[in-house]
Amino acid sequence: MRMPEIIADTQLQAALLSLPAWKLEQGELxxxxxxxxFKQAMGFVNRVAExxxxxxxxxxxxxxxxxxxxxxxxxxxGGITEKDLRLAQEIERN
Amino acid sequence: MRMPEIIADTQLQAALLSLPAWKLEQGELxxxxxxxxFKQAMGFVNRVAExxxxxxxxxxxxxxxxxxxxxxxxxxxGGITEKDLRLAQEIERN
Numbered sequence: 001m002r003m004p005e006i007i008a009d010t011q012l013q014a015a016l017l018s019l020p021a022w023k024l025e026q027g028e029l030x031x032x033x034x035x036x037x038f039k040q041a042m043g044f045v046n047r048v049a050e051x052x053x054x055x056x057x058x059x060x061x062x063x064x065x066x067x068x069x070x071x072x073x074x075x076x077x078g079g080i081t082e083k084d085l086r087l088a089q090e091i092e093r094n
Numbered sequence: 095m096r097m098p099e100i101i102a103d104t105q106l107q108a109a110l111l112s113l114p115a116w117k118l119e120q121g122e123l124x125x126x127x128x129x130x131x132f133k134q135a136m137g138f139v140n141r142v143a144e145x146x147x148x149x150x151x152x153x154x155x156x157x158x159x160x161x162x163x164x165x166x167x168x169x170x171x172g173g174i175t176e177k178d179l180r181l182a183q184e185i186e187r188n
Contacts, residue, residue, distance in 0.1 A: 038143070038146065038147065038152050039147060042140070042143045045139070045157075046136070046140070049132070049136045052132065053132065053133060058132050058159050060156070060157065060158055061155075061156070061157040062154070062155070062156050062157075063139075063154065063155040063156075063157075064154055065152050
């Protein structure tokens with residue numbers, strides 16, 4: 001399989017316009033979501049996990065009671081690629 | 095409800111003898127578990143989440159593909175308490 005290419009910074013900034021809940025943080029595409037409680041947070045984590053498995057691309061997931069932080073980066077490519085953007089878009093649709 | 099007391103360091107070291115998979119890290123009781131893949135890691139996370147809900151005490155959970163890090167501390171008490179030890183023991187039994 002072709003290694004996905006790292007997205008240039010200007011392109012990334014443009015892509016972020018359609019992903020307002022996401023931001024760039026230490027070389028990762030991140031989103032933090034706050035829920036009412038842990039149970040709802042876990043519901044979200046499981047939905048994200050299902051999408052991640054379907055795409056074969058897995059975000060870093062940090063759970064802090066009702067708060068979930070997702071971090072997307074393509075480790076093999078050493079940066080943010082189309083795989084990350086596509087998964088972020090997929091998560092937004094769900 | 096009575097605020098649980100922070101466990102003294104000597105007591106904590108003694109308690110850790112029966113929790114060999116756990117260690118003290120930056121004021122938290124932590125355990126990192128490596129699984130075969132993301133799916134198995136998520137299975138573990140969901141078992142921990144169920145125990146956490148049952149106990150009303152929730153670890154920090156960091157998921158990195160097949161690796162899960164749990165962090166236990168009683169934020170209200172400002173340290174590690176019986177609640178953390180009991181949850182760690184419960185996780186070990188499962």
